[in-house]
Amino acid sequence: MTSPRSYPATIAAPVEHELVIKKSRFITRVEPVASFEEADAVIARIRKQWWDARHNCTAMITGLLGDQARSSDDGEPSGTAGVPMLEVLRRRELTDVVAVVTRYFGGVKLGAGGLVRAYSSAVSQTLDLASLVHRQSLTQVTIDVAHADAGRYDNILREWVLHHGATLGDPRYGALATFEVWVPAQELDRLADDIAAASAGSVVPVIGEERVVDVPG
CATH class of the missing domain: 3.30.230.30 (Impact, N-terminal domain)
Incomplete structure (x- = not known):
C-alpha cells in the first residue's frame, strides 16, 4: 500500500x-x-x-x-x-x-x-x-442509525477517531441520525469491520468523497 x-x-x-x-x-x-x-x-x-x-x-x-x-x-x-x-x-x-x-x-x-x-x-x-492544524487526505464516510441508537454510536465514533487518525464531522438528524467521519484510506476497512461488529452487521457505512481536511494537532 x-x-x-x-x-x-x-x-x-x-x-x-x-x-x-x-x-x-x-x-x-x-x-x-x-x-x-x-x-x-x-x-x-x-x-x-x-x-x-x-x-x-x-x-x-x-x-x-x-x-x-x-x-x-x-x-x-x-x-x-x-x-x-x-x-x-x-x-x-x-x-x-x-x-x-x-x-x-x-x-x-x-x-x-x-x-x-x-x-x-x-x-x-x-x-x-x-497550536498546529494538520492536513490530511481523508475519505468521507456516513453512517445512518436510528435515533434511539444515536447516543451509543456517537460514543463509539468519538472513541474510534481518537485511535485511527480520523475526525468527526457534524451529525445530522432527519428520519435517521447521520454521522459523518473523515477517515484515512488505509483505515476504511477497519471502520467497516468495527461498525459491523457494533451493529451485528445491521449498519453499513457509506463511502463518499475524498478531500484534504484540517485536523487539529
Whole structure:
C-alpha cells in the first residue's frame, strides 16, 4: 500500500511574541491566512498598528502544498530578515501563514549574522506558542442509525477517531441520525469491520468523497 500523501500544516489561531536583543525590540505576529490578499491585509494592519517602528519585515507561504511564498526585508540589509523568516516557516513545514516581525531599533547594530539570528529566533519562538492544524487526505464516510441508537454510536465514533487518525464531522438528524467521519484510506476497512461488529452487521457505512481536511494537532 502506498503511503498517504503528506501536506504542510498551518496554525489554528494568531500568536504574538516579543523578543529583546541588544535593546532592539522584535515584536512578532504570526497569523493563519488563506491567500496572499489576506496576508497583505494582515501586514497592512500591523504596519498601521506599529507605524513608528523602524522595520516591519514579512514572510508568507500559501497554497495547499506550500508552493507560493513571498518575503520582504523592509529596509533591513538584503537577505537578513525576510528570507530567514521564510526559512523558519518552511522548516516547520507550514503553509497558509504570514509572519510579521516589527523591529524597534535599540541603537546597537547587530550585524548581518546577528540580524539573521534575531529574525529567525523571533519567528521560531513565536511558532513555539502556536497550536498546529494538520492536513490530511481523508475519505468521507456516513453512517445512518436510528435515533434511539444515536447516543451509543456517537460514543463509539468519538472513541474510534481518537485511535485511527480520523475526525468527526457534524451529525445530522432527519428520519435517521447521520454521522459523518473523515477517515484515512488505509483505515476504511477497519471502520467497516468495527461498525459491523457494533451493529451485528445491521449498519453499513457509506463511502463518499475524498478531500484534504484540517485536523487539529
